[in-house]
Amino acid sequence: xxxxxxxxxxxxxxxxxxxxxxxxxxxxxxxxxxxxxxxxxxxxxxxxxxxxxxxxxxxxxxxxxxxxxxxxxxxxxxxxxxxxxxxxxxxxxxxxxxxxxxxxxxxxxxxxxxxxxxxxxxxxxxxxxxxxxxxxxxxxxxxxxxxxxxxxxxxxxxxxxxxxxxxxxxxxxxxxxxxxxxxxxxxxxxxxxxxxxxxxxxxxxxxxxxxxxxxxxxxxxxxxxxxxxxxxxxxxxxxxxxxxxxxxxxxxxxxxxxxxxxxxxxxxxxxxxxxxxxxxxxxxxxxxxxxxxxxxxxxxxxxxxxxxxxxxxxxxxxxxxxxxx
Numbered sequence: 442x443x444x445x446x447x448x449x450x451x452x453x454x455x456x457x458x459x460x461x462x463x464x465x466x467x468x469x470x471x472x473x474x475x476x477x478x479x480x481x482x483x484x485x486x487x488x489x490x491x492x493x494x495x496x497x498x499x500x501x502x503x504x505x506x507x508x509x510x511x512x513x514x515x516x517x518x519x520x521x522x523x524x525x526x527x528x529x530x531x532x533x534x535x536x537x538x539x540x541x542x543x544x545x546x547x548x549x550x551x552x553x554x555x556x557x558x559x560x561x562x563x564x565x566x567x568x569x570x571x572x573x574x575x576x577x578x579x580x581x582x583x584x585x586x587x588x589x590x591x592x593x594x595x596x597x598x599x600x601x602x603x604x605x606x607x608x609x610x611x612x613x614x615x616x617x618x619x620x621x622x623x624x625x626x627x628x629x630x631x632x633x634x635x636x637x638x639x640x641x642x643x644x645x646x647x648x649x650x651x652x653x654x655x656x657x658x659x660x661x662x663x664x665x666x667x668x669x670x671x672x673x674x675x676x677x678x679x680x681x682x683x684x685x686x687x688x689x690x691x692x693x694x695x696x697x698x699x700x701x702x703x704x705x706x707x708x709x710x711x712x713x714x715x716x717x718x719x720x721x722x723x724x725x726x727x728x729x730x731x732x733x734x735x736x737x738x739x740x741x742x743x744x745x746x747x748x749x750x751x752x753x754x755x756x757x758x759x760x761x762x763x764x765x766x
Contacts, residue, residue, distance in 0.1 A: 446459060447724045450724075457491055463727055471730055472508075474507070477495070477501070491722065497730050499736060507729050508532055512534040514534055516536055531677050531679075542681050544584070547581060549695070551684075557590075557638075559591075560593060560616045561593065563622070564622055565621075595622065595625075601629065605632070608633075611635070613638075615637075617642065618642065619642055624664075639665050639667055640684075671686055672685040679723045681693075683699070697725070701716070701720070713741045714742075
């Protein structure tokens with residue numbers, strides 16, 4: 442299939458057409474998904490609309506090898522989690538698709554990455570192997586071609602100095618960090634940043650107690666001296682990300698869509714403003730599974746804009762930006 446078409450989707454009709462084509466492909470080429478559809482007694486030939494497509498429960502990425510390609514696996518991304526939890530595994534056979542997805546997405550939301558100095562404060566992700574977030578940020582750092590861009594682990598003195606220097610020079614900065622590390626940073630120093638985007642990826646990683654989003658963002662906006670805190674919504678099982686410019690509202694790139702399922706009837710969908718389970722269509726997942734029923738709770742606002750409300754009870758706490766709301 443021509444993956445370039447995915448990243449050139451312009452409207453809902455384009456999306457519907459590409460999604461149905463990928464469903465037809467994955468319903469036969471993905472053994473796990475095909476067995477799931479067979480278990481549900483789905484007649485694939487009768488699936489004519491996106492809302493007819495069954496979504497694979499995200500737990501299958503823990504227990505099965507979810508692949509729609511016969512090509513060799515070149516990278517396996519692993520989910521984060523506490524000790525003893527079974528990680529999700531996203532087997533990737535074509536890293537070029539992932540790179541095209543996150544680079545095109547960044548350009549769609551923020552413009553050219555070469556305009557930014559990217560400072561990454563992601564210590565807990567750097568401490569383990571197989572993080573898709575680290576892979577993405579590392580590639581963006583390299584593409585920025587800026588000598589000051591890089592990972593700062595937990596060197597708070599150095600990153601504080603760098604933020605102040607770049608701010609004084611009026612340079613555009615993206616500070617992307619895991620939540621607890623951003624809080625650690627502003628406890629050491631207060632900032633008044635004029636040209637910096639602060640983006641939290643979520644996650645206390647057991648280092649701090651969970652906080653509601655409004656409280657967290659109030660602390661961060663005050664500590665960094667910015668008007669809004671940006672957020673990234675992604676997970677190991679997806680090759681695309683949604684971004685929020687603030688206020689907790691996320692928007693998807695053109696090849697990704699969020700639908701809200703009824704928690705009592707997983708094949709029924711709820712209108713805007715009603716809370717339920719989040720289903721994600723990620724067309725960049727063409728070689729794994731593009732139709733995922735997550736364990737996140739949320740609700741739709743405007744077209745392709747959504748809010749995260751939390752997680753289902755007893756689901757593993759892991760991933761990016763899964764805050765308790």
